[in-house]
Every structure is written in structure tokens, then in C-alpha cells.
Amino acid sequence: MYRFSPTKITGIQEGINPIDFKTEKGLEIAPYISYEKNWNKLSMSAGLRYSWFGNFGPFEVASYNPNLPKTVNTILETKSYKKGEIIKSYGAIEPRLSFNYHINDYNSLKFGYNRMFQYIHLVSNTSAALPFDIWKPSGMYIPPIEVNQISAGYAFDTANGNYNFSLEGYYKTFKNMVEYKNGADLFLNKNLETELLPAKGYSYGLEFAAYKTSGRLTGNLNYTYSVTRRKTTSSYARENINNGSYYPSNYDKPHIFNLTANYKLNKKWSVGSFFTYQAGRPTTAPNGRFTFNGNSYINYSNRNGFRISDTHRMDVSFTYSKNKPNRNWKGSWSFGVYNVYSNKNAFSVYSKFKNNQLKTYQFSVIGGAIPFITYNFKF
């Protein structure tokens, strides 16, 4: 059962109306069955989930002129739904199937397919998460997101078990996503659907991982190459982002490389390090300017037409543990430095006019190296 209580404004002065967006209610039911079977070298896992989602009253839903884009000006009427009345419901079959084939003791292959539906949407268009980010249930105008994924992988262990390697590829498609319109105004908006556009997308990638699991030196290495694209599919061409062509999603980072290493110096002390390198995420950048009524304005590129610079950092830590073998309590102290070489990684890039010259700035959430001390325990 979901309850969304977006906004309430009460008790203000005469001339301003109280605002109550009313609580949105949703119910999700999902029975699931699974079946597992092992043959000699082949194992299979199959599952079937049926999910049902209903959006309930009391609530008011606007209906729009079907011949025009949805705006507050094209609302034809507002229908009130009674308490418990179903506004819109969706049902979906979500199958999943995976095979694992053990070629021998050291080599295996796997294949998987699954389909998932997501009935809750985060509607936000800021760089950082905010207390007034909006969560919206699927309803009359926002159908559930459908994701279909196929994946295949190969895993290899060395004979002594010290090293493990894996290579996995995937391809995903997304349907019924939402993207915000140019200049979308989401705050205090009773008709959020007027600011959103239907979208679809796809994503594919290849992940390589290597692990060293024993010896004084342990660690792992991961590299992922991925592509994530979106496309808005409004039936009104002039509304579509980037003229309805595919563009990189906000989270598209084609290259991610991570390296973790731990070295045991002696019985009490170990040293660890973590290095990460990630391609910069997409951004929308100025590609022109003009002056109008004495003020300068920016013309921006296609949405997500450029990328901020790549990011990388290294963390180093020393860990001290002195544990008595017959005690349940096991604790360790770690002393380290986060972002040890003080790299100013770009979190956001933005442009502003200063003395009528367009200046571009890079913002880093953490501007330098940060020391840390932690105590970890388990019992």
C-alpha cells in the first residue's frame, strides 16, 4: 500500500487560496512462483511474478483535449473519484529465466532474461536530491515503467582458486519512462503530467571483473563499458526533446573502471587502496548567445549534448585489528585519506555572465583530500 502526500498550504492571508493536493493512494499486489532444476552441468532457475497496481480515490484527475498537447490550458474537465474507487489499474506478467552451464570445475557460462515493471516514479529535475523531489505513482497518464533485460556471461576460476574472472554483457529496453519538458515547472503543480513527456530508451554494456581472493595481496578490478539512451515519444513533434532523436540519459557514463587492493603488512596492520575512473556524465552546454532588451541570454545545445570532464580519485587506508581468537567481538580501526591526491572532480558545470562575458564554472562537491577514522566491529 502506498500513500503519497505531496503538498498542503493552509492558513495564509486573504487573497491566497489554501492548497491541498490530496493524498494519492496505490496498492501493489505481486504473487510469485519459482522453479529450480539441476541437470548434470546445467542448472535452471525460472520465476513468474504477476504484479497488479491500482491507483485509488478520493482524487481528482483532469482530462485533456486529445487533439492538443497536455497543458493547463487544454484541460477539458476534472473528474472526481470517490474513496476506494479505482482510477487506473495495471497488471503485468514478469517472467525471469536464467541458465548456468558449468563447462568444468573452472569455467561456466550463464544466460538470463527478465522483465520488470516499476509502478513508482521519481519526478525530479535537479542535480541533487531535494526534500521536495516528487514521487508519483503510476496512474491515468503515467503508466508503469517496463524493463526487459537479457544478459549473458562467462566466468573462469584458476585451478588454485586464487583468481576469478568474469565477463558479462547485457541489453535492456525501457518503455513508459517520463522525461521533463523544456523549462518544466514541477513545484506546486497539481497537473504534473502537463510537464512530462513519455519516453523510451535502451541500454547495453559489457562488464569485466577480476578478483584475487587469497594471499597477502587481495583485491579486485572491474571495468564497465555501457551506453544508455533515451528518446521522448510525444505525438506532438514540437514537444519532443532534441527533435525526438535518441540522446544520452543523465546517468550515461560509458567507462567506469574500479580497482581495489588490500595488502596485509603483518598480523595487526593492513593497507588498502581504492581507485576509480569514470567518464563524465552528460550535460547541456551553451552553444550561442544573444542580447535582448539590454540583457544577455544563452542558447543551449541539445539536451545532454556534451559531457562534463571525466572523474577519478584514489582512497588509501591503514587498518589495525587486534582480535583475540576466542572472543565474539571483532573490531578494527581504519585511518585513511579519501581522494588522496586531492583531485577536484566535477560534479556539475554551469555558465553565467560576468561583465557581459560568458564564464563557465566547474563545481566539485569535495575540493580536496579528506582524512577519515572509522571503527568497524562485528559480534
Place this chain on the structure above:
Amino acid sequence: MKRIYKIITLLLCVFILQSCVKEIKLVSNYESSIFIYGNITNEIDYVNVIVLQTTPVTDASLKHIIDAKISLYTEHNNVPTLITNNFTVTSEKNYKSSEKISTVIGNHYWIEIELQDGTTFKSMKEKLLPPVALSGLTYEDATLEAHFEDPENSANFYHLEVASIDNIDNSFLKSFQIESDILYNGNKNAFIESESFFGNAIVVKLSNINFETYRFLLNLSKQNEDNIDDEDNESGNPGQLFASPPVNLIGNIQNAITNEKALGNFGVISKSLPLSLTN
């Protein structure tokens, strides 16, 4: 021990706060675009249209396009009529209709702009809405309130124009504010607050505007707020973390062939009679 805590805290603050914002070189390519802006109102007046070409981000010059053909149309009962295509280029390099245009409440109006290379832009047909009269002005605690009765059963969008006049040094400043009636839909005592004026007399007009024009003017004022490098602007929003994504100034104008939206807007605006207030 207390001294050690203080030193550690100080060191942490220095590490975390050291120069989080730095200027970088902009990496993007210049793409030429056309910006078109104009209005028609319920007042008998000339219609002015501006046509500009964007310049590279490093070039602050104005690039007017002065060889376009402008046509102004109206539509009543689904019958379109050309009002005029007789526009002259003024000394400010704007297009001005050769005669004053009178309009009819309830009719639709739009313009077509044909560039020398044949590219044609067209604004969406917008309806001339009935004007919403100002019922009074009050001034208290350095805040002006413009009062009016918001019509019921429709979403309304307003452009409040405040002209400040200083009779002593004869200076004059116009400011505007964009509002939707979300907070006062149908309220008989609706008001819009304004603090951006000076001098000893003000003249206020309230314009009833269409949604596309509202959205365009809102984005125009948002770019104005967001794009000026003012140290004070940074407080509470470091690195524009909480800012919404960049907004292009596209309104109700689109390429007539490709249907792609173009920069700019042609507003069909219904102005109230002015009210004034003096000190």
C-alpha cells in the same frame, strides 16, 4: 585533548571547503539559431517584432536580421485573414507595422516570418483574452500589492508591469513579474506582490496572457536570475546543485516546415487600464 579536537575539526573544514568552484574553458560548438520576439495587445498600437541571430558565446555583439518578411494574421470563426505584411525596419533594426493595429477580444493572432533563405517561422495562434481589471494598489512595508479579481474556472496567467518614475531626477524604470493563478484561482481578492520599483510614482498594468507566452516570459526571467554571476546568488545553492536544468528560450514559434520549435515568442496580450500610485 580539546585542543586536538579543535585542530582536527579545523583541518577537516579546510580540506572540505578548499575551492569547490573553479572557472573552466567551455567545451561546446557554436550553432546558429534565430530568435524572434514580438507582441500584439488589445491597445490600438504599432506591432513590433525583433529578429536576431545568435552569436558564438565569446561574441557579445548584436546580430539583427533586417531582410525578413513579416506577416500578421488574425482568425475569427476559423476564417484566417492577413492583417498586414507591411513592416518597416526602424533605426533600432526592429520591424514595425506601418500602421497602428486594432484588435478584437476573442480573436486569434499570429505572425509568419520568412527569412531570405526561404526558412519560414510561424507563431502559434493565440487568443486575445479579455483583460482582467486592476481593482486597486496598496503599498506597505516597501511592498506593492496589485489587487484584482481572478476569473473562476480557468487557468489564468499574468504579466504585471510596474513603471517607476522619479520626478526629481526624471529617471524611469520598468520591471515586470510573471504569475500563474495557482495560488488564487477564482479568488475575488487576488493580488500580486512587487518590490522592484523606486521613485515617487508608479504606474501598474496587469496583462492577461496565454500559457505559452507565460511559460516563455517565465523562462526569460529565470535565465535572467540564473545567468548573472552574482556572489550573493551562490548562497544556498552551491554549484547550482538545486537549480533545474538549463532552459532554452523557446515559446510559441516554430519552423513552419519541420515543426521544430524556434527561439522566441509572439505574445497576444490583453492589458488592463493602468492604475497609478504616488508618494
